[in-house]
Amino acid sequence: xxxxxxxxxxxxxxxxxxxxxxxxxxxxxxxxxxxxxxxxxxxxxxxxxxxxxxxxxxxxxxxxxxxxxxxxxxxxxxxxxxxxxxxxxxxxxxxxxxxxxxxxxxxxxxxxxxxxxxxxxxxxxxxxxxxxxxxxxxxxxxxxxxxxxxxxxxxxxxxxxxxxxxxxxxxxxxxxxxxxxxxxxxxxxxxxxxxxxxxxxxxxxxxxxxxxxxxxxxxxxxxxxxxxxxxxxxxxxxxxxxxxxxxxxxxxxxxxxxxxxx
Numbered sequence: 001x002x003x004x005x006x007x008x009x010x011x012x013x014x015x016x017x018x019x020x021x022x023x024x025x026x027x028x029x030x031x032x033x034x035x036x037x038x039x040x041x042x043x044x045x046x047x048x049x050x051x052x053x054x055x056x057x058x059x060x061x062x063x064x065x066x067x068x069x070x071x072x073x074x075x076x077x078x079x080x081x082x083x084x085x086x087x088x089x090x091x092x093x094x095x096x097x098x099x100x101x102x103x104x105x106x107x108x109x110x111x112x113x114x115x116x117x118x119x120x121x122x123x124x125x126x127x128x129x130x131x132x133x134x135x136x137x138x139x140x141x142x143x144x145x146x147x148x149x150x151x152x153x154x155x156x157x158x159x160x161x162x163x164x165x166x167x168x169x170x171x172x173x174x175x176x177x178x179x180x181x182x183x184x185x186x187x188x189x190x191x192x193x194x195x196x197x198x199x200x201x202x203x204x205x206x207x208x209x210x211x212x213x214x215x216x217x218x219x220x221x222x223x224x225x226x227x228x229x230x231x232x233x234x235x236x237x238x239x240x241x242x243x244x245x246x247x248x249x250x251x252x253x254x255x256x257x258x259x260x261x262x
Contacts (some may be wrong), residue, residue, distance in 0.1 A: 104160035104181055105216040106200040112221040115250040125156065127258070128223040129239050130246030134258045142257035144237060146230040150257075151237075152212070154222070155180065161216050169205055172231030176203060178212075233261055 025245040112126060115133035120126055124135040127143065132144075155162040162180040169175050176193070177184045181201070183193060194202040203212040203226075212226040228237040237259070238244030245259075252258045 002005050002145045016048065047190075101197065103198070104157060104162050105201060105214065106198045106217040107216045108197070110217050112218060113223075114250075116249040117253065124220075124254075126221045128217075128227065129258065130241040131248060132242065132250040132252070134252035136254060136256065138254075138256075143224055144228055144239075144259045144261075145257045146228075146237070146261045147232040148230075149230065151228050152224065152226075152228060154224075159212075161222060163201060163214055165203075165212055166230075167203055167205075167211055168231065170207070170228060170229055170231040170236070172229060175205055175211070178203075230261075237261065 060110070063068075075255055113128065113129055115126060116131070117126055117133040117135050120135040121137055124137040125141075127136065127141070129143070140153065140155045141148050144151045150164070152163070152165045154164065163178055164180065165176075165178040167175040167178070175185075184206040192204050194200075194204075196202065199216045201212065201214040202210060205211045209227055211228070212224075213224070215223040217223055225239045225241075230237075239246045241247055
């Protein structure tokens with residue numbers, strides 16, 4: 001019985017691959033990534049520019065243009081190409097690149113739920129933490145700090161949100177470290193990560209517990225919850241409306257760090 005299931009699984013696996021399924025798409029992505037990596041190499045770009053330059057000079061000479069004019073036109077073409085290479089390289093550095101394990105959260109357009117902070121400054125963002133709330137006008141904000149570690153924080157980047165977090169298992173082992181929404185995963189402890197929408201981020205541990213839950217409700221409100229363990233603190237910090245310190249209705253206004261545990 002087990003062998004038949006295994007063979008059936010292998011056949012369906014092969015069929016998905018041969019019909020342009022996940023394996024084939026993954027292979028295509030790897031090939032494209034390899035080409036992109038090669039083309040981003042400096043010596044490859046310089047060699048390409050040199051070849052283009054020689055081609056331009058040859059073409060101009062074949063058209064009967066004088067050596068001086070051919071040289072001037074070639075220099076102009078090469079300078080234009082070099083400028084475009086510089087611009088593309090700068091954009092790769094400045095613009096965050098989204099990968100399988102990254103992607104800034106964009107705001108949804110749902111109404112802000114009622115919260116204990118009420119009216120907040122116009123430029124501030126309200127942070128919903130269980131039944132409690134905080135607000136901050138700063139571009140970066142710490143939600144929870146345990147000992148010397150900032151366990152969860154976020155940055156506001158041109159209307160989007162980047163999450164930074166340290167996610168530990170119940171026994172204090174690191175599950176994942178998140179830096180600007182990019183995951184650095186411990187494969188031995190990591191369970192799964194979900195991005196159900198461009199506004200949400202969810203991380204589950206090996207026990208299936210939702211240990212990080214972020215929802216960018218709108219441009220003025222974000223909800224953060226989860227179960228935050230730390231090897232230097234015996235009890236998990238639970239951010240939830242059902243249990244823990246955040247189940248009460250409290251407001252923290254313009255703090256650099258909402259909760260600090262020493």
